[in-house]
Amino acid sequence: MTGPAVLLLDAAGPESAALARAAAARGQQVHAATAEAARREPTAKFAGQVITDFTRPDRAVEQITAYARHHDVGAVLTVNEYLTELASLVCAELGLPGNDPHLAHAARDKAAMARVLAGAGVRIPYTRLARDDGELHDALHDRQVGFPCVIKPAAGAGSAGVIVVTALAEAAPAAVAARSAHQTDGGEGHTGIVVQAYAAGTEYSVESVTQNGTTTHLAITRKATTSGPCRVETGHSLPVCLPPSTAAALHQEVRTAIQAVGIRNGASHTEVVLDPAGRCTVIEIAARLGAGHIGILLRHALGIDVFAALLDVALGRPAAFAPTACGHATVRFITSPRTGRLTSLSRVPEQGPGVPFVRWRAAVGDLVHAARANTDRLGCFVVTGQDADEVEERADALRRRIRIQVEPLPAAGGPGQVRLARREAIAW
Numbered sequence: 001m002t003g004p005a006v007l008l009l010d011a012a013g014p015e016s017a018a019l020a021r022a023a024a025a026r027g028q029q030v031h032a033a034t035a036e037a038a039r040r041e042p043t044a045k046f047a048g049q050v051i052t053d054f055t056r057p058d059r060a061v062e063q064i065t066a067y068a069r070h071h072d073v074g075a076v077l078t079v080n081e082y083l084t085e086l087a088s089l090v091c092a093e094l095g096l097p098g099n100d101p102h103l104a105h106a107a108r109d110k111a112a113m114a115r116v117l118a119g120a121g122v123r124i125p126y127t128r129l130a131r132d133d134g135e136l137h138d139a140l141h142d143r144q145v146g147f148p149c150v151i152k153p154a155a156g157a158g159s160a161g162v163i164v165v166t167a168l169a170e171a172a173p174a175a176v177a178a179r180s181a182h183q184t185d186g187g188e189g190h191t192g193i194v195v196q197a198y199a200a201g202t203e204y205s206v207e208s209v210t211q212n213g214t215t216t217h218l219a220i221t222r223k224a225t226t227s228g229p230c231r232v233e234t235g236h237s238l239p240v241c242l243p244p245s246t247a248a249a250l251h252q253e254v255r256t257a258i259q260a261v262g263i264r265n266g267a268s269h270t271e272v273v274l275d276p277a278g279r280c281t282v283i284e285i286a287a288r289l290g291a292g293h294i295g296i297l298l299r300h301a302l303g304i305d306v307f308a309a310l311l312d313v314a315l316g317r318p319a320a321f322a323p324t325a326c327g328h329a330t331v332r333f334i335t336s337p338r339t340g341r342l343t344s345l346s347r348v349p350e351q352g353p354g355v356p357f358v359r360w361r362a363a364v365g366d367l368v369h370a371a372r373a374n375t376d377r378l379g380c381f382v383v384t385g386q387d388a389d390e391v392e393e394r395a396d397a398l399r400r401r402i403r404i405q406v407e408p409l410p411a412a413g414g415p416g417q418v419r420l421a422r423r424e425a426i427a428w
């Protein structure tokens with residue numbers, strides 16, 4: 001093995017596996033910091049791992065930096081949104097390329113994010129933090145919030161506990177759901193919820209990589225979500241070609257947001273809404289690669305090896321982000337029509353030409369949920385090709401072929417008890 005070692009904070013999931021493969025392909029040793037070795041199946045072979053408690057950031061920084069020094073680690077990365085703040089602290093402590101540790105919380109905590117982005121002049125939905133019922137009452141009666149509005153955990157991810165509320169009467173149960181959707185993997189102190197004005201329009205995300213404070217936008221992604229109170233992501237398509245002036249304004253707004261939350265070295269995924277007049281509102285920014293297989297879409301549509309590029313950024317080496325292809329790629333996520341037992345699943349797309357990736361994690365017999373969060377999704381497939389319209393039509397046709405049967409749950413305690421789908425098995 002040659003070159004400095006790489007340390008991944010939380011090595012679970014397909015994006016971590018892709019980073020580990022990219023590092024191993026260059027002959028670099030890969031280590032993992034993990035919360036509890038026994039509970040998480042490693043997605044790749046690691047040279048070693050440090051077990052730590054991610055909910056105790058001070059101790060975690062100490063343990064991880066001691067381990068990193070001992071193993072000549074030259075790059076620290078994470079694709080886990082809950083750990084981006086910790087990654088910035090570890091990088092700063094080790095003197096490795098990373099993000100500003102004093103601002104990193106603003107890419108995690110949506111109340112801090114709103115303050116910092118508004119302070120930098122970024123257009124965002126009007127946002128109020130509600131730490132208790134009194135603040136919730138005040139926020140809901142604030143005319144700048146209005147209805148519909150969105151209630152969500154201040155430090156959530158994966159759309160868990162994010163609820164669109166159309167009237168005052170819906171707010172109390174939404175607040176309970178948002179409060180109970182607290183993170184399991186991150187630091188302490190993020191227990192509040194935020195109440196946000198609703199930004200109407202079309203949703204996009206911007207995938208960017210920043211190196212030494214200079215940002216390259218890799219693609220604009222069109223995003224599809226469920227409608228109704230819960231907004232679960234059902235698809236991503238890239239690259240999107242917007243009118244040049246709209247794209248330029250969008251990129252400028254995103255660059256300002258990236259700088260404002262202290263992203264200096266690493267990936268970012270910025271979610272925006274464009275209104276019919278082409279005005280951009282930033283819904284949120286995360287200091288990580290877009291989840292939902294956006295790395296795979298970048299590779300197949302644009303020929304960008306984002307994982308190799310992110311390793312170079314983390315190592316402080318010149319990184320290549322230039323597209324080498326001009327195709328189109330989309331991922332479709334499949335959700336259950338209702339909560340119940342999955343009794344049959346057929347006509348699922350198969351991996352092959354033009355369908356480079358299929359992942360189906362819910363099995364017949366599992367208890368599945370009508371989609372309330374991204375973790376409730378049952379599976380997904382990626383479709384690629386040269387022509388955007390053709391790719392989208394093929395993806396829609398493949399989606400329509402899938403047959404899913406979900407039976408209502410039997411009465412509690414009665415015969416035919418169902419097996420609960422492991423949440424982490426369908427968490428991506």
Ligand SMILES: Nc1ncnc2c1ncn2[C@@H]1O[C@H](COP(=O)(O)OP(=O)(O)OP(=O)(O)O)[C@@H](O)[C@H]1O
Pocket residue numbers: 125150152156157158159160162196197198199200203225231233271283284374
């Ligand atoms: N203020 C808003 N106006 C309109 N829609 C919103 C707003 N806030 C959230 N949404 C919708 O809810 C979805 C999830 O919200 P948000 O991105 O804030 O939560 P999250 O848990 O960080 O999600 P993820 O980690 O999946 O990106 C958004 O993609 C969007 O569809």
Ligand SMILES: [Mg+2]
Pocket residue numbers: 159271284
């Ligand atoms: Mg989001």
